[in-house]
Amino acid sequence: MRFVKGHGTENDFVILPDPEGELDLSGSLVAAICDRRAGIGADGVLRVVRTKLSPEVADQAGEAEWFMDYRNADGSLAEMCGNGTRVFARYLVDAGLAEAGEFAVATRAGVRRVRLAETGDVAVDMGPPRVLGESRATVAGREYGGLRVDMGNPHLACVIGDPVAGLDLTRQPGFDPGAFPHGVNVELINAVGPRRIVMRVFERGSGETRSCGTGAVASAVAAAHLAGETTGSWEVEVLGGTVTVTLDGRTSHLAGPAVLVASGELSF
Numbered sequence: 001m002r003f004v005k006g007h008g009t010e011n012d013f014v015i016l017p018d019p020e021g022e023l024d025l026s027g028s029l030v031a032a033i034c035d036r037r038a039g040i041g042a043d044g045v046l047r048v049v050r051t052k053l054s055p056e057v058a059d060q061a062g063e064a065e066w067f068m069d070y071r072n073a074d075g076s077l078a079e080m081c082g083n084g085t086r087v088f089a090r091y092l093v094d095a096g097l098a099e100a101g102e103f104a105v106a107t108r109a110g111v112r113r114v115r116l117a118e119t120g121d122v123a124v125d126m127g128p129p130r131v132l133g134e135s136r137a138t139v140a141g142r143e144y145g146g147l148r149v150d151m152g153n154p155h156l157a158c159v160i161g162d163p164v165a166g167l168d169l170t171r172q173p174g175f176d177p178g179a180f181p182h183g184v185n186v187e188l189i190n191a192v193g194p195r196r197i198v199m200r201v202f203e204r205g206s207g208e209t210r211s212c213g214t215g216a217v218a219s220a221v222a223a224a225h226l227a228g229e230t231t232g233s234w235e236v237e238v239l240g241g242t243v244t245v246t247l248d249g250r251t252s253h254l255a256g257p258a259v260l261v262a263s264g265e266l267s268f
């Protein structure tokens with residue numbers, strides 16, 4: 001099985017080209033590939049398959065030729081992955097499957113438009129964030145209030161007003177299962193300057209990761225909400241670098257580096 005490895009601000013993925021949809025990608029195979037000692041190691045898998053051959057998103061085939069079939073490191077499915085979409089776009093162009101410039105990608109959360117800049121950055125229109133109210137997360141016995149933000153996938157974005165570096169995110173933060181029946185990605189955020197925030201994230205299905213695109217947008221939305229703003233650009237510092245989130249009142253954009261670092265043959 002061919003694979004390519006890539007990352008967006010160190011949110012890393014194993015890309016599996018499967019244009020004709022022939023791969024039987026079980027949850028246990030995904031978990032084995034993502035294992036950082038016995039496998040390649042990654043936060044998730046991006047299967048590259050033609051949209052028209054994927055019944056769950058075939059209605060997007062008129063707009064997007066390729067479907068980003070995203071799986072978390074534990075093998076679970078997720079609706080959307082912001083950094084994954086950017087790395088997926090980089091792969092499509094490098095593999096000659098899409099023309100550089102602007103094009104659409106199918107995801108479980110709907111069509112997302114991506115744009116490759118000459119600088120090497122990849123930007124994606126992430127769609128309108130939906131703010132669903134407030135909730136609470138518990139980290140190492142301490143409760144934090146946060147905003148529930150739906151980015152196609154569920155987020156609880158908590159601006160904690162303190163540095164996030166020392167937080168223990170080795171375990172899943174506590175959350176209200178009534179508010180998040182399918183689990184949640186939890187962001188802990190500190191505002192460090194005008195429209196500049198530092199974020200750490202515990203991802204549903206992957207644990208703490210060094211970046212999360214949907215989480216960065218949810219975090220910018222939470223910081224904006226607290227500041228009484230609805231539009232503007234936020235620099236979001238994550239463990240793996242910095243991404244830029246732009247909110248325009250209608251939709252949201254995520255931009256940052258997306259690179260491919262290796263390719264090879266899997267013997268699973």
Ligand SMILES: N[C@@H](CCC[C@H](N)C(=O)O)C(=O)O
Nearest residue numbers: 078081082083153212213214
């Ligand atoms: N890292 C991703 C989000 C991946 C999915 C998430 N773990 C979930 O289960 O919703 C991103 O960059 O958005």
